[in-house]
Amino acid sequence: MNLPSLKNKVAIVTGSSRGIGKAIAIQLAKSGASVIVTARTESPTDNVPGSIQETCLEIERSGGIAIPVVCNVRDEHSIINLVTQTLNTCGKIDILVNNAGIGNYQSFTNTSLKQWDLMLDINLRAPIILMQNVLPVMIKQQSGSIINVSSHAATNIFSSTLSSDTSDEVKIIGQSYGASKAAIERLSWGLAAEVGEYNISINVLKPLKPVLTEGFVAQRPDGDYSSWSTPDAMAQATTILAAQEKAQGRRTDPAGEGGQSPHFKGAGARRTQHRRSQGLPQRP
Numbered sequence: 001m002n003l004p005s006l007k008n009k010v011a012i013v014t015g016s017s018r019g020i021g022k023a024i025a026i027q028l029a030k031s032g033a034s035v036i037v038t039a040r041t042e043s044p045t046d047n048v049p050g051s052i053q054e055t056c057l058e059i060e061r062s063g064g065i066a067i068p069v070v071c072n073v074r075d076e077h078s079i080i081n082l083v084t085q086t087l088n089t090c091g092k093i094d095i096l097v098n099n100a101g102i103g104n105y106q107s108f109t110n111t112s113l114k115q116w117d118l119m120l121d122i123n124l125r126a127p128i129i130l131m132q133n134v135l136p137v138m139i140k141q142q143s144g145s146i147i148n149v150s151s152h153a154a155t156n157i158f159s160s161t162l163s164s165d166t167s168d169e170v171k172i173i174g175q176s177y178g179a180s181k182a183a184i185e186r187l188s189w190g191l192a193a194e195v196g197e198y199n200i201s202i203n204v205l206k207p208l209k210p211v212l213t214e215g216f217v218a219q220r221p222d223g224d225y226s227s228w229s230t231p232d233a234m235a236q237a238t239t240i241l242a243a244q245e246k247a248q249g250r251r252t253d254p255a256g257e258g259g260q261s262p263h264f265k266g267a268g269a270r271r272t273q274h275r276r277s278q279g280l281p282q283r284p
Contacts, residue, residue: 001236004243007032010090011242012082014073014130015100017041018050019213020149023231024097024238025055029064031239033095036086038071049214073100073126074118083133092141095242096134098127098148098184105174116176123180124187131191139198145242148188149234150206154181203241207234 015021017039037052052068059066071082102122138144153173192202212228
């Protein structure tokens, strides 16, 4: 696939020590961007491999530019420091990928208020704080691209693979996770209409099937992942969206059948749903 050039662009990718975020950071760097690689873990943990240092090393070995910055997205001051360090080092911010996220697939009655707080802090509050601090920079630049990573859980309550157990039965997706992702989609859509006049695009990258990451493998090492999507596919889609100019004109709402990619177009808005030919079992 021929991907667009991001030469001379500066990108922040949250949650880029492993999984989808790591793949996105690597691909953006391959396309020419200088990438701020950020996560709360500077070193690998015993349970899940990966660190921002390892991601940066992989990028640099391929001739790319990467800068590691530790950031706890639950801490507003840590987020502000991330943006400040990026501006001090690179002088601008062209691309923000809000990828850092956490899942919870327990039932509503088994989800504590503390778990709700954690889910909303990471999946919704953190992107809000990041956009509050990055958008003024992009408005001043009169350009920018923000990509918020969502999930099919935002609009689908059933899944056979996102449940926390190892059965093959179709399960109801955790309400806290689905609600947090639905909220980020609505926020992105409305915010894109607000800032489109400044030549800023805001997109939602939405996989319609689970993406194979180290976290899932660690949870279910014997699982069958043959039908799952890959972080590389997400990274390619992100690169295309990162290079997008402000969308013009009407809102389109295709049916999304036959492996198509439904999206919304508005004042700088597009919601892209990444789908492969074999999707998750769904119920009406």
